[in-house]
Amino acid sequence: MPQLSLRRSASPHGTERWMPCQMTRDDCSCPNHLTIPAANIPPNFSTRSSLHHLTKTNERPTTVEEISIRDKISKLEAHQRALTTYSANLEALHVETYKQIACIEMEMKRVSDAQVAADRVVLEHKIALSPIRRVPPEVLLLIFEQAMEFPIRTYHHRCRESICSETNILWTLELVCRSWKNMVSTSSHLWSFVVVNLVHCEYPYYMRRLAKQVSRLGHTTGPISVSISSERARDAVPIQIAAILLPLIPRVEELYLHMSPSSLDSLKLWTHSLSSLTRLVISRHRYRHGEVILIGPIGCCDAFRSAPNLVFLEMMDAFGPEEPYTLPWGQLVQYTSVNTHVDCTRSDCWACPQPHKFLRMLAEQLTPKLQKCSFLLRNASKPSDFLGFDLPVVSDMRSLTLSAPPVAVAHSAIEQFADSIHLPFLTELTVDLSVAGKPRSNNTFRVLHSIAGMLERAQPPLTSFTLRQCQIPPLVLAQLLRAVPFLQELRLEDVEGALTNDTLRLLMPVEGSTKILVPQLRTFMSSGVMRFDKKVLTDMFQSRTATTPLQSVELCWHVEEAGVMKKRELKMKI
Numbered sequence: 001m002p003q004l005s006l007r008r009s010a011s012p013h014g015t016e017r018w019m020p021c022q023m024t025r026d027d028c029s030c031p032n033h034l035t036i037p038a039a040n041i042p043p044n045f046s047t048r049s050s051l052h053h054l055t056k057t058n059e060r061p062t063t064v065e066e067i068s069i070r071d072k073i074s075k076l077e078a079h080q081r082a083l084t085t086y087s088a089n090l091e092a093l094h095v096e097t098y099k100q101i102a103c104i105e106m107e108m109k110r111v112s113d114a115q116v117a118a119d120r121v122v123l124e125h126k127i128a129l130s131p132i133r134r135v136p137p138e139v140l141l142l143i144f145e146q147a148m149e150f151p152i153r154t155y156h157h158r159c160r161e162s163i164c165s166e167t168n169i170l171w172t173l174e175l176v177c178r179s180w181k182n183m184v185s186t187s188s189h190l191w192s193f194v195v196v197n198l199v200h201c202e203y204p205y206y207m208r209r210l211a212k213q214v215s216r217l218g219h220t221t222g223p224i225s226v227s228i229s230s231e232r233a234r235d236a237v238p239i240q241i242a243a244i245l246l247p248l249i250p251r252v253e254e255l256y257l258h259m260s261p262s263s264l265d266s267l268k269l270w271t272h273s274l275s276s277l278t279r280l281v282i283s284r285h286r287y288r289h290g291e292v293i294l295i296g297p298i299g300c301c302d303a304f305r306s307a308p309n310l311v312f313l314e315m316m317d318a319f320g321p322e323e324p325y326t327l328p329w330g331q332l333v334q335y336t337s338v339n340t341h342v343d344c345t346r347s348d349c350w351a352c353p354q355p356h357k358f359l360r361m362l363a364e365q366l367t368p369k370l371q372k373c374s375f376l377l378r379n380a381s382k383p384s385d386f387l388g389f390d391l392p393v394v395s396d397m398r399s400l401t402l403s404a405p406p407v408a409v410a411h412s413a414i415e416q417f418a419d420s421i422h423l424p425f426l427t428e429l430t431v432d433l434s435v436a437g438k439p440r441s442n443n444t445f446r447v448l449h450s451i452a453g454m455l456e457r458a459q460p461p462l463t464s465f466t467l468r469q470c471q472i473p474p475l476v477l478a479q480l481l482r483a484v485p486f487l488q489e490l491r492l493e494d495v496e497g498a499l500t501n502d503t504l505r506l507l508m509p510v511e512g513s514t515k516i517l518v519p520q521l522r523t524f525m526s527s528g529v530m531r532f533d534k535k536v537l538t539d540m541f542q543s544r545t546a547t548t549p550l551q552s553v554e555l556c557w558h559v560e561e562a563g564v565m566k567k568r569e570l571k572m573k574i
Helices: 052-056 063-127 137-147 169-173 178-186 188-192 204-217 239-251 261-270 355-363 408-419 445-458 474-482 501-506 534-545
Strands: 008-010 016-018 153-156 161-164 193-197 224-229 252-258 279-283 286-289 292-295 312-316 334-338 372-376 399-403 428-432 464-468 489-500 523-531 552-561 564-573
Touching (some): 137 169, 137 188, 169 178, 188 193, 193 204, 193 239, 204 239, 239 252, 399 408, 428 445, 474 501, 489 501
Parallel strands (some): 252 279, 312 334, 399 428, 428 464, 464 489, 489 523, 523 552
Antiparallel strands (some): 008 016, 153 161, 552 564
16 A cells, blocks of 8 residues: 655754655655555557457357456456555545545644744844934934924814814823833923814813823923814813913913904913014914805904014904004014915905005004015905005015915006005015915916015015916016115016016117126026027026126926926026
């Protein structure tokens, strides 16, 4: 009976394992081969012979024939018995093979489980050598700082402002391991960013965490930033929250308020404690009522009137720069007006001051130290709104940004502002008509003409000029450039019609003369729709090389090739 044998060899770890033989059966005599010997079966059992004719008749065979037939039968019966025996042996081998296969499968499962256990142990040991364990604590703290989000961000959905206030990431980092918990809990500067969501204040665990954060800041002397937000117009700052934060208020340098002004009554506790406040960001709450956007009830909040170091103010979604808050306007250095809405076509969704309110604030010298302003204009003022005050001359303003959505009424607002102000010492000017990400407006000629008139009247030492998302005819661009002879940086971002052959020739010296437009220009950037010849561009570069070479040039435009728009870029630094 053929046998199925498994050769075993001792492993270096003391376990036995089966190894397949690498030699063929003919060259190896070991029992480690599963080769079944073939039975000696004649290829043909046919009875055709010289006696075949006897099977067709009833004739009696002769004596010789009878002896031959009996001898044949005897041999065939012996072979038949050998086949029967061999068949039984094969059946026994079949049963034995299945038994050994079952044993092999059990052995394979045991080995597989051992492999899983070994992989788990190896992984546990590799974790002990992971690179994160070798990161210095100083680097980990920098990573933790980048993971934190402050100030709180806002998003919008169908004219409704929402505050996204996730759980402070520091509470999650504390749960990673003991060393991270010790590092986070002892690094007080990480906890100096306090985020309060009035919706969550209804839950006891939130109040406990806030109190715990305040206690961790109690032994430090560094600056603190606080953000208070609410998604509901009815929410007011609970007196408990104001009391919990009161010990920190003298050290607060940044304060972000995303809520209705009428909700700030309880902050009167802080009136005489904001001695370190330098930056204040106020966003008025907006909520839906049917299809109309309502701004939270207007009241007068005087919690910030005694902030001696307040110099940066940002108003979001406010109708007027001076209401409804009592603020120390006379000490402001930077003022920003922002609208957080995305639908510029709906005037009821926009809350931003009209031009005459900004001009009145400047004309009445409410901000004598103001140096940097960013005004967002959406709705124009009536002619009667400009009565009662003189047009302002702002001598200290150095940087001005005028933004508006690409709608006609917003362009009129910028025209009114530019036609009514005098800025003799302005050094940086940005005009952005891409608010809310809408396409370029096709009617920006009057806006740019008013900006050029403002520059021609004041003759300021402007060194940086940025125009964003507008159409600029070459003649208007020439008028703008002639009004700013000290210009050093010109940026035309996503504009149309600005860069043509005529525009490039404007930047070349006049033939037969050394006079050149904007002789101090060092940085030139333009992107959008451009139509110019490469030769004219090369001539412009070469003509300025001898006298006033450009140090940085960046061009980005699109060309059509085989019906496909392809982007082209040119960047040079000298």
